[in-house]
Amino acid sequence: MSADANFQPKIVVFACENSGWLAAEHAASLGLSYPERVELIKLPCSGKIDVIYFMKALEKSDGTMIMACQQENCKFLKGNVRAAQRVRQTQNLLKEIGIEEDRVGIFYLAANMGHKFVEIVQNFYDKMRELGPNPGKVIK
Amino acid sequence: MIIAERKPIDEILGFLSKHQKVLVLGCGGCVTVCLAGGEKEVGILGSELAMARSKEGRPLEVVQKTIERQCDFEYLEGIRHIVKDVDAILSLACGIGIQTCAEAFPDKIVWPGVNTKFLGVNLNVGVWAERCQACGQCVLDKTGGICPVARCSKSIFNGPCGGSQNGKCEVDPDTDCAWALIHDRLARLGEVDSLREIMAIKDWSFSRDGGPRKLVREDLELESGK
Numbered sequence: 001m002s003a004d005a006n007f008q009p010k011i012v013v014f015a016c017e018n019s020g021w022l023a024a025e026h027a028a029s030l031g032l033s034y035p036e037r038v039e040l041i042k043l044p045c046s047g048k049i050d051v052i053y054f055m056k057a058l059e060k061s062d063g064t065m066i067m068a069c070q071q072e073n074c075k076f077l078k079g080n081v082r083a084a085q086r087v088r089q090t091q092n093l094l095k096e097i098g099i100e101e102d103r104v105g106i107f108y109l110a111a112n113m114g115h116k117f118v119e120i121v122q123n124f125y126d127k128m129r130e131l132g133p134n135p136g137k138v139i140k
Numbered sequence: 141m142i143i144a145e146r147k148p149i150d151e152i153l154g155f156l157s158k159h160q161k162v163l164v165l166g167c168g169g170c171v172t173v174c175l176a177g178g179e180k181e182v183g184i185l186g187s188e189l190a191m192a193r194s195k196e197g198r199p200l201e202v203v204q205k206t207i208e209r210q211c212d213f214e215y216l217e218g219i220r221h222i223v224k225d226v227d228a229i230l231s232l233a234c235g236i237g238i239q240t241c242a243e244a245f246p247d248k249i250v251w252p253g254v255n256t257k258f259l260g261v262n263l264n265v266g267v268w269a270e271r272c273q274a275c276g277q278c279v280l281d282k283t284g285g286i287c288p289v290a291r292c293s294k295s296i297f298n299g300p301c302g303g304s305q306n307g308k309c310e311v312d313p314d315t316d317c318a319w320a321l322i323h324d325r326l327a328r329l330g331e332v333d334s335l336r337e338i339m340a341i342k343d344w345s346f347s348r349d350g351g352p353r354k355l356v357r358e359d360l361e362l363e364s365g366k
């Protein structure tokens with residue numbers, strides 16, 4: 001647990017519009033809630049994610065993730081495979097400068113998984129709370 | 141094109157350690173195509189540097205810019221107003237661009253952000269291979285369009301040497317023997333007999349032997365010399 005018990009991480013969630021984004025809408029329709037400081041960004045496919053988006057997100061947040069369609073189930077066939085590769089590339093960059101690689105991740109779900117969406121976000125949020133503030137944050 | 145690779149981050153952070161505000165300058169030419177120093181790489185490295193320095197508690201302001209080509213003074217002229225406000229420039233262009241940048245801005249420190257590797261080709265995503273050493277006197281006419289200078293590990297003419305094994309080079313089993321490639325290609329073209337002709341020893345005076353090379357084409361020169 002981070003030193004500051006009141007620490008509320010800021011998280012940027014990139015979500016594929018065919019899965020993560022719809023799951024977020026599903027969660028909302030079920031009246032499920034998740035932490036406040038979570039920014040959702042819609043992408044046309046998880047394959048649209050790029051290292052540069054993760055890095056720019058991490059300049060102003062404590063953690064970032066991509067929500068992709070289930071493995072073998074990308075509408076554009078390989079989008080989620082490419083997304084996983086870019087997560088690894090970003091993790092390597094973070095490692096190079098001594099920042100925890102867990103601050104970036106990929107999670108898979110389907111459009112009708114509102115509960116799963118909230119669970120993923122909450123778990124990631126808790127993990128960031130454990131890690132504490134991103135030491136590399138540029139825009140505080 | 142010219143192939144380059146980003147320098148290790150610790151080396152770059154070392155260069156920039158005494159600066160507070162730097163321009164990370166990309167090039168829209170070769171290094172964009174080989175994914176070492178284009179607009180996207182400038183953005184990624186810019187973020188990485190800013191985060192690394194934030195972490196150290198010594199913030200670094202990173203200005204990001206990518207110009208058409210760094211090996212042309214005209215394009216560098218267009219960023220003079222940006223350059224004047226930074227402590228130093230980290231250039232992600234090839235060695236030529238970095239030097240042109242330093243020449244254009246004599247009062248500014250210019251750091252190299254990439255290692256310039258070779259003149260080569262993109263074979264696959266993430267794979268590049270050397271093709272030419274700019275030797276100054278091209279012999280591709282005699283070798284079926286395959287360069288013995290750059291692609292034979294020993295740069296020999298009239299190869300292959302005794303170390304050629306099943307089309308591979310003895311220096312590295314992952315490297316094709318250039319002379320096996322030359323032979324096979326000329327055979328395919330029905331020209332293999334041309335290899336009976338002994339190639340003369342290479343005249344290296346067209347290469348680096350006489351020091352740095354310079355090309356002057358008087359037919360193109362304007363009266364002003366510019």
Ligand code: SF4
Pocket residue numbers: 142167168169170171172208209210211212233234235236237238
């Ligand atoms: S500066 Fe180098 S990388 Fe950029 S266009 Fe010129 S030769 Fe290519």
Ligand code: SF4
Pocket residue numbers: 271272273274275276277278279280287288289290
């Ligand atoms: S012979 Fe010389 S100029 Fe021609 S490809 Fe080889 S190194 Fe380049």
